[in-house]
Amino acid sequence: MNIEKGPQLIVALDYPDRRSAESMAERLDPAACAVKVGFELFVAAGPGLVEALQARGFNVFLDLKFHDIPNTVAAACRAAARLGVWIVNLHASGGLEMMQAARDAVREVHPETRLIAVTVLTSSDAATLRGIGIESSPQEQVLRLADLAVTQGGLDGLVCSALEAPALRAQLGDAPWLVTPGIRPSGGVGDDQKRVMTPEAAFANGASHIVVGRPITRAADPAGAVEAIRRQMPV
Ligand code: C5P
Numbered sequence: 001m002n003i004e005k006g007p008q009l010i011v012a013l014d015y016p017d018r019r020s021a022e023s024m025a026e027r028l029d030p031a032a033c034a035v036k037v038g039f040e041l042f043v044a045a046g047p048g049l050v051e052a053l054q055a056r057g058f059n060v061f062l063d064l065k066f067h068d069i070p071n072t073v074a075a076a077c078r079a080a081a082r083l084g085v086w087i088v089n090l091h092a093s094g095g096l097e098m099m100q101a102a103r104d105a106v107r108e109v110h111p112e113t114r115l116i117a118v119t120v121l122t123s124s125d126a127a128t129l130r131g132i133g134i135e136s137s138p139q140e141q142v143l144r145l146a147d148l149a150v151t152q153g154g155l156d157g158l159v160c161s162a163l164e165a166p167a168l169r170a171q172l173g174d175a176p177w178l179v180t181p182g183i184r185p186s187g188g189v190g191d192d193q194k195r196v197m198t199p200e201a202a203f204a205n206g207a208s209h210i211v212v213g214r215p216i217t218r219a220a221d222p223a224g225a226v227e228a229i230r231r232q233m234p235v
Contacts, residue, residue, distance in 0.1 A: 005208075007059060007209075008208065009032070009229055010212070012217070021041055022052065062083070063089060066088075070097045073101065074098075077102040087114045089115070091117065092117035122182065124138060146171060156176065157178055165202070169205075180209070184198065185225075186198045215229075
């Protein structure tokens, strides 16, 4: 398993059960893509699935977006690092102390695991933020939480929209990982993603990794879809 930068294409295994996730994984090449395990699949299938994916050679992004008191989030991140996952994440809005505790826990157990933060969910707009007492615009809040997570908290990067990536690169420099969902290959069909970007444009904007789900998992030939996307990525 290449735990360092790893594959720059991450396939979202958004499935309700282990069998469906494993049958998709069987059709994918761990040298060509990593996989993302989110809430639905992890709650249904548990850490055994993560271990099975890793045994197949996949780098696993455990997308559980932790947000709780520092001690609890640190313990959850420690458990993820013990599993040996490649990436785990949390909500930067949990605050600096929570992020530092999580970072220290990961480094202590398995320093190769990357800890990244979600800033503002792309489903939140200015009205959503006002509703929870935040008067800043989404863009200002993203930049504030990015600074807290990466510059002050020492985290390895962020999950963000590729649309936010240029401003984040300008603020944070080249080093942090910027992992971007909402990617649609050119010429694909639409679904519930509203503001989408092609793989090429996402990397040009500063993404280090892209997350792609349905354009691959619903394709007749998922491995072919992976290859087609890889051809749109810088080498
Ligand atoms: O199928 P699709 O490519 O839309 O899947 C994208 C994946 O990235 C899903 O797992 C989704 O939950 C996740 N995601 C997203 N937008 C965000 C954050 C995460 O689509 N802002």
